[in-house]
Amino acid sequence: MSHPVSLQGDWRYSRLRNRYLALIDAALLPLVAVLAFTIRFEGTAWYEDYGRVLSMYVGIAVPLKLLVMWRLGLYARLWRYASVHDVEIVSVAVLGSAIVTSTVGIFLLPLLSVVPLRVPLSVVVLDALLGAMAVALPRLLVRIGLRRVRRRFVAEPGQRRALVAGAGAAGAMIVRELLDNPQLRLLPVAMLDDDASKHGRRLHGVPVAGTLDRLDSVAASLHIDEVIIAMPSAPGRRVRDVVSRAHRAGVPTRTVPGMFELLDGRKSVSALRSVQIEDLLRREPVRTDLVRVRELAAGKTVLVTGAGGSIGGELCRQIVRLDPQRIIAVGRGENSIFELLEELRRLAPDARVQPVIADVRDENRMEALFRAARPSTVFHAAAHKHVPLMEANVAEAILNNVHGTAVVADAAWRHGAERFVLISSDKAVRPSSVMGATKRLAEGVVQRYTGDPGRHFVSVRFGNVLGSRGSVIPTFLKQIQAGGPVTITHREMRRYFMTIPEAVQLVLQAGVLAEDGEVFVLDMGDPVRIYDLARDVIRLSGLEEGNDIEILEVGMRPGEKLYEELFFDAENASPTAHPKVLRARSATLALDGPVGLDQLVAMARRGVPVDDLRAAIKLLVPEYTGVPDRPMHATARLSVPEPEPGRRPARALAQTGP
Structure with a gap:
């Protein structure tokens, strides 16, 4: 009181x-x-x-x-x-x-x-x-x-004693906010910073007591009740170390928003929140060439497929700030598109956003949409992405990821799109899964659209996205809420991770770097061990592995690999004008061999045996390792049947080039 x-x-x-x-x-x-x-x-x-x-x-x-x-x-x-x-x-x-x-x-x-x-x-x-x-x-x-x-x-009995990690601009702002707002009931008693020139000095009257490595001892000697991490641009490994030291000292942590949240304008430095897993994995902030990225959308019509998904939705949120003439948000799920539309109206009330409920595999629907809209830039994010599900639904993976890409790319080319960006995956490199192989085939489809110097069709390849639907973090959190155990497939499994805003910023940057048929690869830092990620999520939930929640190893699922790769051996990776975006000159797939894309799509539509579909994929993607060691059934070698009445075959599947 x-x-x-x-x-x-x-x-x-x-x-x-x-x-x-x-x-x-x-x-x-x-x-x-x-x-x-x-x-x-x-x-x-x-x-x-x-x-x-x-x-x-x-x-x-x-x-x-x-x-x-x-x-x-x-x-x-x-x-x-x-x-x-x-x-x-x-x-x-x-x-x-x-x-x-x-x-x-x-x-x-x-x-x-x-x-x-x-x-x-x-x-x-x-x-x-x-x-x-x-x-x-x-x-x-x-x-x-x-x-x-x-x-x-603030100094009255009952106030919580705070230790501020970081004596830079963000730390100074936090200390001042705490001193100016007694209702927060937090007293900053000391600060820590790795800059030796600040040690022994005072910031707003609060002493800088040493380096971050002293957090354990300082927290104990000063009876700290809470650690506030005021380092919005610090790398994830440093944040992880601070959180770990605070955890060992038995002190809870909060943090200021990360640099992406600050640049996005959604948060201010003074908005304290709980430490999130994104803070433990973040890297040096991406420096986006906003002038060139703005040229991608300003005053133009931009079409985004898969707009109801994590990446597609974030693309719309970032593009709407670039003053486009119109955004066409295409998705199959009406609820997700409705929610996106409401959010975009709050972000930019005057923006023109056209919601379209449609399936990218519907050739006639895509043809009518592109003929009417004539978008200048297309971001193709619609895809099936869950590896185990696609192992059990091979035909659906082919029809959506491969045929859907071909339909959209073909319509975009014929109706004058200047840029087409396919959202691909690191699982397309030496794929062991159907999902990865179909993404590699989608990259091959996009590579066929070359030859016009004023038009650029490219693919952007990156790894797992934190917080996306069905991704590992939400899964871990649900398991923790249910009392555990937290399940991992293999103790040594590692994956590349990016935050959704980070990935989309680099996708936009790759869009302006595009030339002809390249595959761009985003710099995702070092791969992270899934076991370490599970331990971090448990710790951030205020629990301890072993005492409160168990981590259970359940074995690798069909199509999974221990390690993901970013490049094929034959790919020639080269830097671009952006330090976080690499250009990979991929070998062109032979998509018109004994079993071409036409035949593969026809087989998927006819419902041929799954093993035959895998064998057909292997003929198109020789690096694919998820195929059984036996020949295709005779039925799989049949020629492509005539199109069904009223169905127009996708032009991109029937030609060697646009």
């Missing part, structure tokens, strides 16, 4: 309004002029000769000073929250008023012959300097007084 005395002190300072400060200025500024004359003449003997000069100078200069300071906004500020910017305002206001009153005292009064003598230059200078002090001091006292009152309030 707060004490009335402290609250009354806070009230007194917060109610010291600008009108009272104006009255204080009006009282002090004439005294300043008298003091300037007294200092100049070392006493009061000057009054006989300069009394009239003083009266005229004060009568004209003081109202002018007040007017100048009012016009410059000195009486429209909340001085209890004064900052460096407010000091700048005071300086500008005082300088402006000094120029005006100097003109009055040195030139105007003698020119009008209203006084026998001009104001001495030294008096004008002293008046300006002393006036600056007279104006700044009351405002500074408001700030200091309120800070002292609030410090007494």
Whole structure:
């Protein structure tokens, strides 16, 4: 419970309004002029000769000073929250008023012959300097007084003692917020930072006690109740280390938002939240060339397939900020598209977003859509992505991931799209799964659209996306909520991870780097062991492995690999203008061999045996390892049947090029 005395002190300072400060200025500024004359003449003997000069100078200069300071906004500020910017305002206001009153005292009064003598230059200078002090001091006292009152309030018994990890700009802002907002009931008692030049110094009165490696000992010696991580741009491994040390010390952690949340404008530095798994995996912030990315969408029609999914939805959220003429959001699920549409309306109420419920495999629907919309840029994110599910639904993976890509790419090419970006996967490299193999085939489809220097069809390959539907983190959290166990397939399994905003920023960047048929690969840092990820999620849930939740190894599922790769051996990886985007010149797939794409799609439609579909995929993607060691059935070698009545075969599947 707060004490009335402290609250009354806070009230007194917060109610010291600008009108009272104006009255204080009006009282002090004439005294300043008298003091300037007294200092100049070392006493009061000057009054006989300069009394009239003083009266005229004060009568004209003081109202002018007040007017100048009012016009410059000195009486429209909340001085209890004064900052460096407010000091700048005071300086500008005082300088402006000094120029005006100097003109009055040195030139105007003698020119009008209203006084026998001009104001001495030294008096004008002293008046300006002393006036600056007279104006700044009351405002500074408001700030200091309120800070002292609030410090007494925060320091009362029952307050939680906080240790701030990071003594940079974010740490300084957090300390100041805690001191200025007693309702948070957190007292910053120390800070830690790896910059040795800050050690032994004070930031807003809070000492910097050493490096982050001292967190355990400092937390114990100062009886810390909470650690606040104020390092929005720190790499994930450093955040992970801080969280681990705090956990060993038995102290909970919170953090400021990461750099992506800050750049996106959705969070501010002062918005504390619980540490999330994204914080433990984050890397150096992506530097996006916003000028070139804006050219991708500004004033243009952009079409996104799979817009109801994690990547497609985030593409729409980021594109809507680039001032497109129109966004066409294509998806099969009406609920997910509805939710996306509502969110985009909140983000950009004036943006034109056209929701389209459609299946990318529907050739006639895609043809009509592209003919009417004629988008300049297409992001193709619609795909089946779950490896075990696609192992059990091979035909569906072929029809959606391969045929759907061909239908959309063909419509985009024929109706003048300048750029087409396929969202691919690292599982397309030496694929062991149907999902990976169909993604590799989709890359092959996109590679066929070359030859026009003004149009660019490319693929972007990246790994697992944190927080996407059905991904590992939400699965772990559900298992923890159910009481466990947390299941992993293999203790040594490793995967590349990216956050959704990070992946989409790099997809947009790759879109502007596109030339002809490339596969772009995003720099995802080092792969992460899934077992370590499971332990981190358990710890962040406030539990301990072994005591509260077990981690159970259940064995690898069909189509899975221990390690994912980013490049084929034959691919020539080269840097691009962006340090986080690599260009891979992939070998072109032979999509018109004994069993071509036409035949593969026809087989999937006819429902031939699954093993025959796998064997057909193997003929098109020789690196695919998920095929049984036996020949295809004779039925699988049959030629492609005639199209069904009313069905138009996709042009991209029937030709060697566009």
